[in-house]
Amino acid sequence: MxxxxxxxxxxxxxxxxxxxxxxxxxxxxxxxxxxxxxxxxxxxxxxxxxxxxxxxxxxxxxxxxxxxxxxxxxxxxxxxxxxxxSSVVYQDLQQIIDWINDKGETPLFLMLDGVTDVRNIGAIARSALCTGTHAIIIPDKGVGALNEDAVKSSAGALEQIQICRVNSLLKAVDELHLNGIKVFTSEMNAEKKLFELDFKDPCCIVMGGEENGVQSYISKAADAKFSIPMKGDFDSLNVSVAAGISLYEALKQRII
The missing domain is CATH 3.30.1330.30 (Ribosomal protein L30/S12)
Structure with missing residues (x-):
């Protein structure tokens, strides 16, 4: 052949x-x-x-x-x-954590679990950069490619924010915990509301794909689960919108 x-x-x-x-x-x-x-x-x-x-x-x-x-x-x-x-340079998670600590800043990470649409990833990167998120953590499989289309959708944000690609999200959660960084997962049915969490401490927000959400083993390893309060009968937000809302809550708490 x-x-x-x-x-x-x-x-x-x-x-x-x-x-x-x-x-x-x-x-x-x-x-x-x-x-x-x-x-x-x-x-x-x-x-x-x-x-x-x-x-x-x-x-x-x-x-x-x-x-x-x-x-x-x-x-x-x-x-x-x-x-x-790739249109971006991937960084080592521990090195990024050390870099944030050396700057004397409080870590704020965003982890994407099963987000495959490059337009969503681009929009998420824009919100992450605008809210002072230090880095986005992605798995080496099961995530949309960070190619030219994704960079274009992000208006260049993907070229400015740090991206950590890991071969296991669960291991990444363990590494975050070892460095004193709490992990919060966004889940539609969680009892605790977004604004009830303390984002002023070192933390990582996990957003799942729109179809399957956060994987169960990541949810079990998380320190807390939160939902975004909504009115009406429509019970689903676009993942990029949900990520933006969550990250801006973290920014608001840190500014206040």
Whole structure:
């Protein structure tokens, strides 16, 4: 099966794609910002092993896909390997915590659990930056790609706010707790209301996806759960709106 798609006059590869074994390996070696890597599920060879190993070292997600998926993304001879360049630089969570403490500021984090729409992520980043949120924590899987579309939706906020990508949200919660940072999850049925929580202390707000909400094991590990009070029969807010409301409550408490 060929490692490329026949070129057509109206087909153009995406600008954020790196295709081919050597180009992807060189990008990893050079330390380029890579969001994720797609590998043909049956691909083998020394270069493939090198890419897997380096991606694991750099905490870059690797997804194994059929050839049709790769062929649909580019007409370049991809050799069973495609990488997506990231528009943001990912940071280490502990280093960001240390950086905040060194500045003498009170940490305020936002964690996204299952938020996949890049427009929502962009809008959330704008609110986070405007409310003084220090960093956004995302998982390496199950979140929308922070690509050019996300940056555009964020009006550039994603390029200014710190982004921590972790391979386990639960481990990230543990790391936050070890550093004295409380974790609050936004849940529709929580009895405690948003304004009843104390956001003046070091804390992290967790927002779940609109369909499934915060995962149960994250909810169990949280220090408190809160709901956003609403009037009327409509019982759901867009996640970017809910995140903005929550972050502005934290900002209001810290300013007052």
């Amino acid at each position: 060929p490692f490329y798609k026949k070129q057509t006059n109206n087909y153009q590869p995406k600008k954020n794609i790196i295709a081919g074994r050597n180009p992807v390996a060189e990008a990893l070696k050079a330390g380029d910002n890579i969001d994720k890597i797609l590998l043909f599920k049956n691909a083998t060879g020394e270069a493939i092993n090198t890419i897997r190993h380096k991606a694991n070292q750099l905490n870059i997600p690797v997804q194994y896909v059929p050839m049709e998926k790769l062929n649909g993304l580019t007409n370049i001879a991809h050799q069973g390997v495609i990488a997506f360049k």
